[in-house]
């Protein structure tokens with residue numbers, strides 16, 4: 001285990017099982033639809049998206065957006081800015097936003113409002129981790145992997161100050177690692 005990790009919340013195996021379930025559910029729900037696009041929110045969702053799309057037995061487009069609100073802090077700045085927009089045209093497409101973690105919800109609130117204004121056919125959100133205690137806005141999540149406690153999380157794509165993204169598990173970071 002990494003020396004800065006307090007506890008492992010979800011192992012590689014538990015995550016893989018959950019990602020398979022989510023992929024199956026999305027496959028069933030979108031079976032008769034065309035023009036599905038999965039949008040990963042960089043950088044954190046990169047690992048989850050990579051695993052999830054291979055569990056979806058339908059043709060899907062894949063694209064990424066980069067927005068950053070945390071930077072080198074454990075607190076959301078509350079200001080969300082688009083650093084990279086989509087490459088693929090999404091008008092008329094069924095959009096699934098893929099997020100690693102929903103905390104205050106401010107990132108997704110901003111993104112959903114932004115994408116809804118682009119004449120898309122539908123919009124759903126798929127998040128691996130949900131920290132409901134911290135929510136600062138009203139947000140409907142359509143697919144959720146796991147609920148997590150109000151602790152700072154790292155691993156499986158999720159960082160603190162750009163570190164720990166390559167841990168294969170989801171873990172609670174020791175407070176001394178960021179204090």
Ligand SMILES: O=P(O)(O)OC[C@H]1O[C@H](OP(=O)(O)OP(=O)(O)O)[C@H](O)[C@@H]1O
Pocket residue numbers: 041042043044045067068069070071076099100101102103104105106107108158159
């Ligand atoms: O619900 P919220 O409070 O808005 O927090 C969730 C967002 O914060 C993290 O991104 P971050 O800004 O750290 O960028 P990163 O994915 O590049 O690490 C995470 O990956 C989510 O996108």
Ligand code: HPA
Pocket residue numbers: 070101102103104151152153154158159160
């Ligand atoms: O718990 C977290 N860990 C890392 N990044 C985050 N962004 C929002 N919440 C978190």
Ligand SMILES: [Mg+2]
Pocket residue numbers: 044070071158159160161
């Ligand atoms: Mg981050």
